[in-house]
Amino acid sequence: MFDLDHSALRVVSLFSGCGGLDYGFARAGFNIQAAFDNDAQAVSCYNMNHSIAAKRQVIGHPFVLETPSDVIVAGPPCQGFSTGGGYKENDPRNSLLLATCEIVVESKTKLAVIENVAALTNRRNQEYLQLAIQILTEGGYSCSVQVYSAADFGVAQRRKRTVILARLGSASFRCPTPHRSYRPTVEKAFRGMSTALQAHNPKYPTKGSKHAVIAKRIGIGQKLCNVRGGDASVATWDIPEWFGNTSKYEKKILTTVRALRRRNRKRSFGDADPVSLVEIGKELPEIKSSQLVQLEERGFIRRSGDLYDLRDTFNGKYRRLEPDDVSPTVDTRFGDIQLFLHPSENRGLTVREAARLQGFPDDFVFPEREKDAFRLIGNAVPPPMSIQIAQACRELLT
The missing domain is CATH 1.10.10 (Arc Repressor Mutant, subunit A)
Incomplete structure (x- = not known):
């Protein structure tokens, strides 16, 4: 848990998930006043880790914010925009990006932070992105769009995300420049791991099984391909x-x-x-x-x-992480041994290891059901990234 300064700038969180983006804003001294998500597991996880209680609610248009805010942060669903999701142009969740922008305009909040996949800026998704910017600019906001790599914020993975910043008024501005105090690596992220940690329960494949045999033949930085x-x-x-x-x-x-x-x-x-x-x-x-x-x-x-x-034309399975490099993107299936292997042990990754690679602190609690935990971690904004974005937002509001 973290304490909040109730005289600070007020934040409302939409599509909050487990609260990776909110974590950074709270750490930067913002006052998280309300949080909403439609996922019951996300709401439950959020409420185990934050000082305010998130509400389970469908977010779309029309959606009325009863709580006034200085900042709206949002992570609308990205599956339809994602390369991994196959660019589903007709995915009904795609419209939630536009609904988020409409909520921002209606609220007249001072600043909005909207986070999504890097592929939002790709040619196939340009129509949605341009419509989103159009809604915001016509509503009186100046916008800046930037694709970031989480590693540039000190996160031990090469996750790339699009961040849309919208500030009320016509004055132009630039998205914040990330910084890091050290070079992140998988090895550094995994230091001090202990089975005493919540959600760190290494599972080894049965001796002689398919997973065990294949994992034994995959070296550092290699994959079955x-x-x-x-x-x-x-x-x-x-x-x-x-x-x-x-x-x-x-x-x-x-x-x-x-x-x-x-x-x-x-x-x-x-x-x-x-x-x-x-x-x-x-x-x-x-x-x-x-x-x-x-x-x-x-x-x-x-x-x-x-x-x-x-016969087998997949581009790669059983990818073994490199200890001296950052990890591939921690997605919702990161715990599947067929997809990723521990850098030095012949097994898949644990929930806590995925959380470390996302930059979550060890006292952040995740659901006991591993499938839910990996999904929430994979959908989250890495806290070190959200902290820096939040700090830059304070400067934009002064």
């Missing part, structure tokens, strides 16, 4: 203990298909296409169709008509 070459990728045919043995020539066939599927394009979309026996034969004149059939039967090749492709 058939579609990319290089030292960072470990192919399924390089793990015979689980996927089966392949001869030297069969490996040559598979790596040839890997190269051709990206080089010999047949479609104007995607990043790879299946290849024909003729195409493979130009690289490997001695190839026989029966050899491809055998690889198909053993699960390395899949066939579509007269074309052949690799």
